[in-house]
Amino acid sequence: MVLRTLMYVSLSQISPSAADAATRSIVTKSIEKNGQSGLSGALVFSGRYFVQILEGPEDRVGDLCETLKADVRHSDLVIINDRPIERRKFASWRMAFVGPSVFVDRQVNRLASSPSDGEVVRVAGWLETLLAECDPLATGYHIQKDFQ
Numbered sequence: 001m002v003l004r005t006l007m008y009v010s011l012s013q014i015s016p017s018a019a020d021a022a023t024r025s026i027v028t029k030s031i032e033k034n035g036q037s038g039l040s041g042a043l044v045f046s047g048r049y050f051v052q053i054l055e056g057p058e059d060r061v062g063d064l065c066e067t068l069k070a071d072v073r074h075s076d077l078v079i080i081n082d083r084p085i086e087r088r089k090f091a092s093w094r095m096a097f098v099g100p101s102v103f104v105d106r107q108v109n110r111l112a113s114s115p116s117d118g119e120v121v122r123v124a125g126w127l128e129t130l131l132a133e134c135d136p137l138a139t140g141y142h143i144q145k146d147f148q
């Protein structure tokens with residue numbers, strides 16, 4: 001079975017007052033559905049942007065990506081990494097949630113406003129480190145309040 005990883009950035013269309021409930025609902029649904037379809041990954045919400053890494057069987061990742069593109073809770077979805085992998089980075093869990101964070105927002109804003117190759121590689125590496133750090137916390141629902 002070919003495994004694939006996909007990372008994207010998107011712009012939230014959720015109003016700040018609705019963000020907590022809306023992101024809780026996304027995370028709950030994702031944990032349930034990703035478990036059924038063999039997908040793992042991580043979701044970061046900065047208050048303004050979403051960054052998500054998905055891993056799993058090639059076709060399942062592709063199917064979810066199409067679903068995500070049609071989800072009106074975010075827009076301007078830009079794929080910043082999409083490639084085959086041999087092993088999962090986030091095998092032990094399904095979905096983590098970190099947010100809202102001015103720090104993450106600033107990093108992602110740099111990526112969105114100047115998407116040069118160097119910037120993509122820099123931010124993708126940084127985000128993977130951040131998401132890997134979430135690993136021990138990710139069995140439940142983790143909210144990292146603003147850390148600058």
Ligand SMILES: Cc1cc2nc3c(=O)[nH]c(=O)nc-3n(C[C@H](O)[C@H](O)[C@H](O)COP(=O)(O)O)c2cc1C
Nearest residue numbers: 026029030033034043050052064067068071073074
């Ligand atoms: C930022 C964001 C991330 C999401 N991540 C996932 C995900 O990892 N897995 C998933 O099944 N749905 C995810 N969703 C929700 C899907 O877009 C879609 O609403 C859901 O899969 C539909 O499920 P249903 O057909 O069972 O109602 C996400 C939505 C948003 C806005």
